[in-house]
Amino acid sequence: MKSETTGRNTWKSRTGFILAAIGSAVGLGNIWRFSYLTYENGGGAFLIPYLIALLTAGIPLLILEFGIGHERFGSAPLAFHKISPRWEWLGWWPLLFTMFGIVLYYSAVIAWCIDYLFFSTTLAWGDDPNSFFFNSFLQVTSSPFEIGAIRMPILIALLVVWVVNWIIIVRGVGPGIELANKIFMPLLLILTLALVFWSLTLEGAMVGVSAYLTPDFSKLSDPMVWVSAYGQIFFTLSLGFGIMIAYASYMPYESNMTGSAIITALANSGFSLLSGFGVFALLGFMSANQGIALEDVVQESIGLAFVAYPKAISLLGTAGPLFGVLFFLSLTVAGISSSISIVEAFVSGIEDKFAINRELLATLLCLLGFAGGLIFTTQGGLLWLDIVDHFINNYGLIVAGLLECLAVGWFFKIDIIRNHLNKVSKLQLGTWWNWIIKFALPIFLSIILVNQLFRELLGAYGKYSWESLIGIGWSWIGISLLLSFVLAVQPWKTSNHLQNGRGEELK
Template identity: 60%
Template sequence: MAREQWKSEWGFLMAAVGSAIGLGNIWRFSYLAYEHGGGAFLIPYLTALLTAGIPLLILEYAIGHERIGSAPLAYAKIGRRWEWLGWWAVCLTLFGIMLYYSVVIAWCLDYFFYSFRLAWGDDPNAFFFKRFLQVSDSPADLGEIRTPILYGLIAVWFSSWWIVYRGVQRGIELASKILMPTLLGLTAILVFWSLTLDGALTGLKAYVTPDFSKLANPKVWIDAYSQIFFTLSLGFGIMIAYASYLPDKADITGNALLTAFINCGYSLFAGIAVFAVLGFMASAEGKPLAEVVTKSIGLAFVAYPKAMSLMPGGNLFGAVFFLCLVVAGLSSAVSIIEAFVSAVVDKFDAPRGPLTTGVCILGLLGSIVFSTRAGLLWLDIVDHFLTHYGLVLVGVLECLVIGWFFRLPLLREHVNRISSFRLGAYWDGLIKFFVPLVLLLILAGDLYQDVTEPYGGYSWVALILIGRDWLLANLALAFVLANRPWRTENHRRRGRRLT
């Protein structure tokens, strides 16, 4: 059966951008910029983008395009012993990240409906943690399933299933061409609306005012590289799969540059709305901005709802904001499911429709644990282990395998033959030495912190049984899938150009 292809490079670009732009672009980047020197944070951020993000994105595009396959197939074509690495990437993202990511999207969907009547009242913090999540005292106390979250979860998985079920052209490409312009339009509404609020300029000043003294702190640079790595969906196996659907003549470097700059530009743009609203909130309550700025979950589900209760038309503003989060999350969710579906189809020749249905049912069932009263605690632990250890290790191994056990200069020649922007030998050096070194430093820093003090104040038992073992279970599944016999001849067909 012929491999599906994108109908156009524009469709591919929108899908890749959709995968890259997620919830973290709206809340995590803005907070990092504020915490790490405002406008000065752009220096390490752009440095990380140019020296690690774009080179690694080009590498994943190149491997997927030249080897013509999903991550497991691409690695199997490089060397049979490396197939497990591709499976680990797609298993980590589907049976790890997607399980709890879908729950966060479900929260956003619930809050979209809550916004119309400002259901959180005068105390968004108590509403979110005590009434909505009803967070239990420990990860061991699962408690009951929160039905509002479960209903949202079903809607998220159903929407993702429908898009992936319809295939590359009629599903993912078409949806991306609708979702991405919609997201940009909704974000533009938020930005221009927020700029009209009293105190908006105070928030913007805090967002962009450079504090160059903070650049002396190594943590600022580590966070910048971490943000770039995760915001571009690197190490997920997604970009490898998406690039495999490109035709023979495709502008690899041009598409990588556009994906990276659109993604990072969106983060900067969305940050305007985030901090303009926080500035309004500080002005309305007569507090310093630092007292209303909270990170990640608190920003979206506590600080922002409180601001919406204070502003005129806040219910509509809230609806647009949470719809933005739903759209951004859904576009990323689709890419995670597709990366795994593509891998199974490549190896086992499974029919896409039934496979997608089965995967999404399993995913929904696996997500339910994160919709319990202990769900937030499980989410925190699993996210920490999978993103700080699993995906970083995948990134390191990706660079080492392709940089040292594959003919990197020939891969560069393949890219240069079909791309608008030519790569030099410097790219080889970044992939072989610089990027893995940076990722190893991030890994070592996280490991040192976690050994010194248990992450998040959780018990060692919870961290081991939930975090470490979830990571190892996905690794075991990767080896099982890698050692199953191939039911297709895809792994015997080399690449487009190299032999």
């Protein structure tokens, strides 16, 4: 659907916009990454810094991104160009490393979920889910440079992921993304509720729930617990991706943007908290069934979804296959709702600047996405995924978010954004919001960044060789940064960049 006055895509309703924003935010990480971080960082103790991070960083930054997209009226590249032409590259950079980085390996993980959905029907992983996942399914090699062969089950499922992405993206914002999320989000909620309630009925479930809710306050003195909490909030809300800026630009002028940001953030975190009950209940069941301590059930984050859960599914007896199908279907739905948002953010940027036909652009990007994801379907794919994910999440997104705050807070009149938000929203932002964007968030993000760099210098990440970390991780960041400047200096094929924000009193 396009606006009659601007010719720009628009959402059919505020509900559709909020569901799409929630669909982008809610992903695989809400189910297994949040639960694992809680499990690893003192159970209920982790919820304290997590909720503080949500209030002091997540919601203010999401409001900022909604405000940038809505007031400057454009995708991330267009919005930052309107802030200042010299900042346009900052709009392109996150789009490049998410479209040609995150979504490439993310779609491969969704492909794993699709494969495991079918494996669940026969409990194909047998008595040793760990060996099945790493040795039989992925057939992981010993080095990132030992790529090995393409795993056909993953390749076929990857093709399905990109076909679904293409079908939704090519239809546009209203009939495509909005409609898909109106189906996906209620479905995901129903699946999650079914899994949580089922898990709570299992023997030993309350032991797990108790560990989930009982805080170990001694953990709060560990700075890494706080860094993990702020990092999780930042990543789970799709902040720094350029997605929320694009989505907000599709909203009509009279739209409650501040309220929408708060609803989106709370719904996303609420989903994580809800999923945590199901995950910990299942861990408690495994602990009781196997006679081992709860802390010995899971050893690593990715193992929670593809090793611990399959093992628990096998322990459920005849009900196991149905539980497995529900679990991996929920992961698939959560993953696809997030992947389409990443592709759409890039489509929006290209459309705004180069006016390329959406159908052609969506087709080309989905073909490139499938081709780029092939490396993650190989036997060395897990190692590539681990490296690329580490560098993009710990450096790319953090630096992009930090620069976003600096660009708007210090090199642009942030009151322009705040006044616009207050004009269209019921909830009024005070000058406290300016201070968070200008001072608090840059400090939080700088601490996370410095911490990651310090740990990086102490020892090579994941015990990989420095050659693989530089050749894969740092190169991915560097090449995407270079390309962002290349795109920024290209001439505009549209007149969008000649307009300022859409508020009448704003300059």
